[in-house]
Amino acid sequence: MSAAGADLYLGLISGTSADGIDAALVRFEDAPGRSPALRAELLYGHTFAWEPALRAHLVELGQRDAALTLDALGELDTRIAALFADTALRALEEAGVPAARVAAIGSHGQTLRHRPHGRHLDGRNRFSLQLGDPSLIAERTGIATVADFRRRDVAAGGQGAPLLPALHAALLQAPGEARAVLNLGGIANLTLLPAAGTPGAVRGFDTGPANGLLDAWCLRQTGAAFDRDGAFAAAGRVDPALLARLRAEPWFALAPPKSSGRDQFHLGWVEARLSGGEAPADVQATLVALTATTVADALHATLPETAQVIACGGGVHNPVLMAALAQALARPLVSSAEHGIDPDFVEAMGFAWLARQTLLGRPGNLPSVTGAAGPRVLGGIYPATPD
Template identity: 75%
Template sequence: MPDLFLGLISGTSADGIDAAIVGFDTGSEGRLQADLRLGRTYSWPDDLRAQLVALGQQAAPLTLDDLGELDNRIAEGFAQAANRALAEAGLTAADIAAIGSHGQTLRHRPHGRAGDGRHGFTLQLGDPSTIAERTGIRTVADFRRRDVAAGGHGAPLLPALHAALLHALGEDRAVLNLGGIANLTLLPGDGGAVRGFDTGPANGLMDAWCLRHTGQPFDRGGAFAAGGRVDAALLARLRAAPWFSLPPPKSSGRDQFHLDWVEAALAGGETPADVQATLLALSATTIADALRATQPTTARLIACGGGVHNPALMAAVAHALPGVAVVSSDAHGLDPDHVEAMGFAWLARQTVLGLPGNLPSVTGAAGPRVLGGIYPA
């Protein structure tokens, strides 16, 4: 079996399809090694991205026909991204053991619509049969629902990979993924149990607010936020949301943190730039609150995801965590833009080998589970 796997994901922000071709091996000491052969981000068509963002903000109802067509369009986009990545890497379908496709999350409600634990679900679109057909590569997909069926949150799923690649005995570390939603992986230096959970919004709210008020899909360099001032009263109202005080395991998405939620907290008269600055402060302070509450001895926070490129956000996180070294995953040999896609390449490998992909200490599932389904080429 080739040792190359191709991971695909479009995250909460729906800002593009991340593709990563990764070679995996086990080193002489039995530690997993991951070699990123190629990492790319491919843009969605403008109309499709607009639809995905609107759906994430709960602003656009879908008919069954709409849902079926969207499932196919997302899959076609994923397949095109995979084929482009192969071409850029000078590889063929025969060189890839499997594609691991996360898909595009439309809803994530592991405790059900009413939050009572009944009829929990998580929904990702991007038909894996279409991806397998268009690429000629067996495709592994639908990773989250087995964990939810086992009583877990189905998220976050990357802490197992973080632990394999970034754990260090003798130093309490945490990994911070700054995607649309922020999540933490806790890596205790004494070899204790790995934990992980979502902390709340990272880029998702800022991206949506920026798009609405500037027409730009994200706040490049944090300039929009830097032009405003944090509204302390608004920040306090946002931080008072009951979700933030829930204990782990917990997970979230756009269905929890969306612009209607922000607007309900506005007093009126706030400038757009001040709201943007406040949303940035919300991300940074809730990340810091969560880390202090769960692993106050953290010495090093390793950040990845698109938010790493927002210097204002990174500075705010560092300011909120005095005494903690806040660094990019690049300092540890992992491209921050492609860690998530690498994770789904790894999850495909786990499934193909019949190995669990979840960590019950993270998701709350009843036990380790082999995740996803395999769709032959």
């Protein structure tokens, strides 16, 4: 599917927080029989900001049951794709890499809805919806584009998320030590890595909200898009009664496999649990505690022998969140940077890797993570524009 000499992959993703489009240009090399089993060299990584009005619209759509006309949905699909295509071209220009070197773009798109249990948690009409027309991306960039990764796993009975534990295992599983990878995006998720060579499958699942709620509450109360250095949370105190009401959410008690999104954990969900007298900074501090305690609860229940937790995602830059997590986890918590992996671009690297898996005809999911009926080659391939 790729041109001769094309040895690089470009991953594009806008996550649950919709804080920008991450682009990662990566070179991969298989290392069979070795640990780690994959080498990944990040040649370029950058986050490109959304247009402010469009980001606000995407966040609003994710916060509640917003209605879109078919015309508005189609136009949004095209608009997102155009920005993804522009991001790809700008990334290659800044990296000084010609399009001919890129075997494929792996485009996650922007999730608007993720309902792997069905809209009414009844198991019917399950779906995961990402926008960003891959045909337009392929047409504008001239590069084969792989997209729509989640729906095949959902069709096979899985959650469609998380999809990166297989990459985490290939890059970070080690002999003699059980590890967990903690992604702190809009939603927090764990990958559980038993020591290499020991019994036990790699597992992974979402644990609950992370930056999505923290950013949304901070924006609502301060006008800032995110809580820089955790200063807003640091100005408040954890409200035990509010924390108990938040933790009473039945979703937290669900057994893995499970996944979630902004359409479940949004400002309306928080506001429905407020008494009305809470100070805004105390709510922010309590949301930090919610992330820390739900992550710790999940890890202690599923891989208590974990020797270290390796964190990635935007949350690693929030020292208040990281301190709360370290206390709750009661074990070493380090950034993926200490293992040579830029924490800001793990997800974008993951979708570059998933594009490579698809082109090679290899599965991208782990049934032990998503609950799918079996391994599946994920996504559709949208060929490069003919010369």
